[in-house]
């Protein structure tokens with residue numbers, strides 16, 4: 001005769017509501033587990049990456065991480081890292097980065113990204129394309145079926161000279177995808193938002209899928225006056241997604 005299995009009622013569990021910022025922090029902390037002493041680390045920009053930089057500094061203070069060199073991807077991250085005492089360098093002195101950790105605005109199933117809604121896409125792409133590993137950290141709201149399909153902005157950094165001409169040329173490249181574009185403006189001043197590199201940002205919006213992303217990238221970069229775009233294709237080596245159900249890691 002089989003023994004009767006007694007199951008006691010589950011203990012009442014206090015319900016915890018995780019905010020979007022909690023999820024960003026969870027993803028960031030998980031990624032920082034991959035940072036080891038002696039590494040050159042690409043420090044991302046944005047509210048998610050900020051948690052990673054805080055965590056690296058915390059582990060350094062606790063003596064758990066030593067001899068870290070950070071390569072910041074924006075002036076803002078540079079300031080944060082300096083205030084936390086993280087030693088910094090740049091790609092001129094450290095052309096190979098061991099590991100970069102950064103957030104994203106959109107991530108598709110192939111780990112293609114849209115970045116730059118925070119305006120730092122150029123330095124981010126320079127640092128992350130020089131990294132042996134690039135871990136993307138997001139909360140689950142950033143997952144999309146294909147990049148550019150969210151109807152939210154795909155940023156393009158352009159030189160200020162005749163930016164309106166560049167805007168029109170960009171939009172006409174993607175007329176087939178119902179593209180519209182606008183100059184990004186600073187909410188407080190109403191003037192053009194200026195990047196860390198002294199450039200402007202054109203935000204492109206697509207009504208339909210833009211198709212082959214590599215082809216779209218080539219077309220954009222071939223236009224004179226364009227500095228860089230926010231599609232990060234084939235750069236991410238892993239993805240950490242924090243959701244209310246838990247953490248997912250994709251490599």
Ligand code: 5RP
Pocket residue numbers: 044045046047048049102103104105114115116117118119120121124
């Ligand atoms: C900045 C970026 C950011 O990584 C991206 O905008 C995500 O930001 P957040 O972590 O605040 O959601 O690309 O240029």
